Amino acid sequence: MGRYAAARVGGEDTPKTYQFQGITADGRAIQLSNHSVSILWQGKAATLATILDITEQQKTAVELRTSEKRYHDIMDGSIQGVLIAAIDRKPLAANRMCAEIFGYGSVEEILALESTHALIAPHEIERLNNIRKPYEDGRTRDPIAYEFEGVRKDGSLIDLNLHGSAIEWEGQMASHLTLVDVTVRKQAEVRLLEKTIEAEHANRQKSEFLAHMSHELRTPLNAIIGFSQMITDEIYGKVEVAKYREYASDILGSGHHLLHLINDILDLSKIEAGEFTLFEENVDVDELLKSSLAMIKGRCESRSITFHYGHGAISEQAFPKIRDDERLIRQIVLNLLSNAVKYNSVDGTVRLSSGMSESGAISISVTDTGVGIAENDLTRVMASFIQIRTDSQISHEGTGLGLSLSRQLAELHGGTLELESELGRGTTATITFPPERTIPNVP
Numbered sequence: 479m480g481r482y483a484a485a486r487v488g489g490e491d492t493p494k495t496y497q498f499q500g501i502t503a504d505g506r507a508i509q510l511s512n513h514s515v516s517i518l519w520q521g522k523a524a525t526l527a528t529i530l531d532i533t534e535q536q537k538t539a540v541e542l543r544t545s546e547k548r549y550h551d552i553m554d555g556s557i558q559g560v561l562i563a564a565i566d567r568k569p570l571a572a573n574r575m576c577a578e579i580f581g582y583g584s585v586e587e588i589l590a591l592e593s594t595h596a597l598i599a600p601h602e603i604e605r606l607n608n609i610r611k612p613y614e615d616g617r618t619r620d621p622i623a624y625e626f627e628g629v630r631k632d633g634s635l636i637d638l639n640l641h642g643s644a645i646e647w648e649g650q651m652a653s654h655l656t657l658v659d660v661t662v663r664k665q666a667e668v669r670l671l672e673k674t675i676e677a678e679h680a681n682r683q684k685s686e687f688l689a690h691m692s693h694e695l696r697t698p699l700n701a702i703i704g705f706s707q708m709i710t711d712e713i714y715g716k717v718e719v720a721k722y723r724e725y726a727s728d729i730l731g732s733g734h735h736l737l738h739l740i741n742d743i744l745d746l747s748k749i750e751a752g753e754f755t756l757f758e759e760n761v762d763v764d765e766l767l768k769s770s771l772a773m774i775k776g777r778c779e780s781r782s783i784t785f786h787y788g789h790g791a792i793s794e795q796a797f798p799k800i801r802d803d804e805r806l807i808r809q810i811v812l813n814l815l816s817n818a819v820k821y822n823s824v825d826g827t828v829r830l831s832s833g834m835s836e837s838g839a840i841s842i843s844v845t846d847t848g849v850g851i852a853e854n855d856l857t858r859v860m861a862s863f864i865q866i867r868t869d870s871q872i873s874h875e876g877t878g879l880g881l882s883l884s885r886q887l888a889e890l891h892g893g894t895l896e897l898e899s900e901l902g903r904g905t906t907a908t909i910t911f912p913p914e915r916t917i918p919n920v921p
Contacts, residue, residue: 479498482496482514483525486514486516486525487516487523487525489516492514494513494514494515495511495512495513495514496511496512497509497510497511497512497532498510498512500529508531508533509531509532509533509535509536510529510530510531510532511529511530511532512527512528512529512530513527513528513530514526514527514528556573556575556656557575558575558656558657558658559572559573559575559576559578559579559580559656559657559658559659560572560573560575560576560654560655560656560657561576561588561594561655561657562645562647562652562653562654562655563594563652563653563655564647564650564651564652564653565614565650565651565652565653566593567593567594567595568591568592568593568594569588569589569591569594570589570647570648570652571589571647572585572588572589573585576588576657579628579630579636579638579657579659580597580628580629580630580631581630581631581632581634582631587631596629597628597629598626598627598628598629599626599627599628599629599635601627602626602627605626606624606626609622609624610653613644613653619643619644621641621642621643622640622641622642622643623639623640623641623642624640625637625638625639625640625660626638626640628657636659636661637659637660637661637663637664638657638658638659638660639657639658639660640655640656640657641655641656642654642655642656681750682750684747686747695736695740696737696740696741696744699733699736699737699740700737702729702733703730703733703734703737706726706727706729706730706733707730709722709723709726710723710726710727710730739879742879742880742883743879745809745883745887746879746882746883746886749883749886749887749890754890756802756803756806756890756891757803757805758801758802758803759801759802759803759804760799760800760801760917761799761800761801761802761804761807762799763797763798763799763800763832763840763842764797764832766804766807766808766811767787767811767830767832767842768787769808770808770811770812770815770830771785771787771815771830773812774812774815774816774819781819781822781824781826782824782825783819783822783824783825783826783827783828784825784826784827784828785827785828785829785830786827786828786829786830786831787829787830787831788831797832797834798834798840798916798917798918799916799917800840800911800915800916800917801915801916801917802891802911802915803890803891806887806890806891807887807891809883809884809887810884810887810888810895810909811830811842811844811909813880813881813883813884814844814880814884814907814909815828815830815844816880817844817846817880817881817905817907818844818845818846818848818905818907819846821846821848821849821905822846822847822848822849822904823847823848823849826846826847826848827846827847828844828845828846828847829843829844829845829846830842830843830844831843831845834916835913837913838913838916838918839910839911839912839913839916840910840911840915840916841908841909841910841911842908842909843906843907843908843909844906844907844908845904845905845906845907846904846905847903847904848904848905849901849902850899850900850901850902850903850904850905851897851899851901851905852899852901853899853901856897856899859881859897860881860882860885860895860897861882881895881897881907884907884909888909888911891911891912891915892911892912892914892915893909893910893911893912893915894909894910895907895908895909896908896910
């Protein structure tokens, strides 16, 4: 400043306005702006200095530059595209990721566009204009989110997810938009949908094939069962050779077993094809359970399994009837009883019980003391053709359709089939029917 003063007095050119650091009386440093001119003062050369304290101004300017740098760092470091557009859709600012998403070499190329319409697929423009209209009319400033097809610089289409909000940008209203390229995700969704449709079509074809084959197999099976029954009963005369009668009895038993499996497959196919019809009637639950128990009793006695049966707190006479398809409910109960016997241990116990909730929903439970099911297998055993092998000493004959078919038959009635089990301690299977199927006893 001394050099400036000497030069100015000597008539040399010096800055008329410059900044310097001053010190206040209490020793604080402040920033000052000085405007100096040479004058004559009382006949002598002098300097007229106009000094302005610009400390706060400079502090604000530094903060503004820091804030702008931080904003641009955030913009450029974001993994999302950021675009700020005026109400007339002219791009005002963007980050590098935005340029990359749309295939432009630099942010400047984005900002050189006349309108953001250049970034939108033509068939999307009208829809997006309708979305933007309430914001342009000032009716709302709520944040918005939607997906649309964008256009890259090379003309290729991309799927984008957009979140937008209204902001003030350099004195004017603008839109702050964040963009994420979701093309890969959308393509995966389309492939998944296609695979799902293919799987559903294949499943329908499988169900139709099984239904057709089941009908084709039942016709000759009925003949096999019928003729073997006639031979076993010696309808047209005595069978002299005992072995022949034994073979005929084996054929009859095998035929009934195969027919039972085919009927299960046919029922499952009808359910999956949505062609199953319920033949509903008022069913006495007590009689149905007792008759089911009688049908399975022989298998229990051969393995020394003890059976218990009851209605809980409700007497047999007071227990209400239920509106359902008796054949199907019997099939469910027999499936559950068969499993309880098959997967039980010798000298084990099976409990068959029924009850009614406060809402009037009737439930039927089958509990065994068998091998049980691991917690992570409870869902798997409900799937078709799945068997969980837990004990090599226990027979696992069958197709694995019992629980799956029972669950689906229960669901056809609007009910549920639930399993509770502990490995090594047994299983409880419970069918619950909706209250509207209960027919209360009339006094």
